[in-house]
Amino acid sequence: MAKNRKSAVAEGSVLRDAREITAVEQYWHAAERPKSRKPPANYKYVDELAHLQFELIKLQEWVRLQGLKVAVIFEGRDAAGKGGVIKRITESLNPRICRVVALGTPTERERGQWYFQRYVAELPTRGEIVLFDRSWYNRAGVEHVMGFCNEDEYQEFLRSCPIFEEMLVRSGIYLVKYWFSVNDEEQERRFQERIRNPTKRWKLSPMDVESRKRWVEYSRAKDVMFAHTDRKKTPWHVVDADDKKRARLNCIQHLLKQIPYQDMRPVEIELPPRQPDTGYRRPRKSTQRFVPKAY
Numbered sequence: 001m002a003k004n005r006k007s008a009v010a011e012g013s014v015l016r017d018a019r020e021i022t023a024v025e026q027y028w029h030a031a032e033r034p035k036s037r038k039p040p041a042n043y044k045y046v047d048e049l050a051h052l053q054f055e056l057i058k059l060q061e062w063v064r065l066q067g068l069k070v071a072v073i074f075e076g077r078d079a080a081g082k083g084g085v086i087k088r089i090t091e092s093l094n095p096r097i098c099r100v101v102a103l104g105t106p107t108e109r110e111r112g113q114w115y116f117q118r119y120v121a122e123l124p125t126r127g128e129i130v131l132f133d134r135s136w137y138n139r140a141g142v143e144h145v146m147g148f149c150n151e152d153e154y155q156e157f158l159r160s161c162p163i164f165e166e167m168l169v170r171s172g173i174y175l176v177k178y179w180f181s182v183n184d185e186e187q188e189r190r191f192q193e194r195i196r197n198p199t200k201r202w203k204l205s206p207m208d209v210e211s212r213k214r215w216v217e218y219s220r221a222k223d224v225m226f227a228h229t230d231r232k233k234t235p236w237h238v239v240d241a242d243d244k245k246r247a248r249l250n251c252i253q254h255l256l257k258q259i260p261y262q263d264m265r266p267v268e269i270e271l272p273p274r275q276p277d278t279g280y281r282r283p284r285k286s287t288q289r290f291v292p293k294a295y
Contacts, residue, residue, distance in 0.1 A: 045245050052252040053092040060093050060129065062261035067126035069173045070259060073135045076180030077218070078208040079190035081241045085180075085251050086131050093129075102133035115139060115157065116164055124173065136161065140225040142207065145217045158228040165234040175234055176258050178251060179222070180241040184215065 039048055063070055074082040090098055101122045110118050116136055124130040139157040143149040149157075168175050182190075191212065194204040211218060230236045237254060241247040 039249075045249070048249050049088060049252075052249065052256065053088070055256050056089060056252065057092055058263055059256060059259060059261045060097050063129055063259070064097055064127045068259065069124040069126060069171075070129040071124055071132065071168070071173050071175050072129070072255065073132045073137070073175070073177045074180065075134060075137050075141070075178065076239075076241065077182050077187055078211055079187050079194065079203070080180035080182040081244045081247050082133060082178075082180050083203070084244055085178075085239075085248050086133055088248050089131065089252060089255070097127065098129040098131065100131045100133055101135075115153070116160075123168070136164075137225065137229075140229075141218065141221055142211065145214055145221050146207070146210070158224070161229050162231055162234065165229070166231070169233050174259050176255060177234065177236050178239055179226075179236050180239045180247065182241045186242050187212075 062068070074086060076082055086100055090100060103118065103122070106118065119132075119136045122130060122132075136157075139149055139154065140161070144154045165175060191204065191208075194200040226236055239247050239251050239254075
């Protein structure tokens with residue numbers, strides 16, 4: 001019985017996501033709405049998400065044509081909703097223009113490099129948007145709290161990070177940094193949901209479980225990080241993520257305001273006529289291996 005309940009929870013989670021995507025696709029008339037609008041007091045989540053995703057398409061086209069370089073950093077507590085926002089941003093965008101970077105544990109070779117080196121390789125080129133699902137700020141958070149770096153390395157990061165980021169901005173990169181803030185009770189609820197839901201359990205790593213024990217240490221590390229790296233040219237933007245859906249909408253709307261862009265509606269495409277058949281005979285279908293029709 002318990003196994004059936006867990007299966008129902010997992011399938012329900014997948015079904016909710018599928019319904020959201022389907023609902024958004026029904027609202028492409030939202031493309032006709034102007035971008036500078038205040039959400040109505042009685043707004044519907046799907047309506048607003050559809051509107052914001054279409055604005056992201058316009059932004060993407062502007063970035064491509066103008067050769068802009070955009071880097072967006074997503075940091076915050078475990079289970080704060082960073083992945084959900086990134087997913088909604090990329091859903092309607094071209095992966096050749098907007099890509100996600102989520103680096104794993106550094107290799108032995110990378111440990112011997114300059115700390116920022118492996119992140120530099122992932123920075124955007126002209127006409128590209130890069131979304132960092134965690135970033136070089138690992139050193140100020142998990143590496144420092146869990147003892148994966150020594151005190152000298154940690155202090156050097158706090159000194160050099162603002163200089164590094166200012167160099168990026170001076171080079172022409174739009175650098176936008178988001179910190180997702182979630183309260184203790186909500187994080188606990190989301191952790192429990194991930195434990196019960198097989199489709200989300202992969203999101204809960206042993207490191208996440210260990211970090212849960214060190215809530216206060218992570219809070220202190222975050223405050224020190226902000227004190228050193230929240231600068232006028234490279235500020236942190238805090239997203240209240242206790243309500244995941246509101247956090248998604250607020251973050252996307254804010255991101256759209258960080259890069260000035262013009263209304264770049266997709267160009268109308270006219271399909272050419274198909275090549276006429278000149279008598280070419282194709283092989284029999286029986287010579288091909290078709291996927292069995294189980295549905």
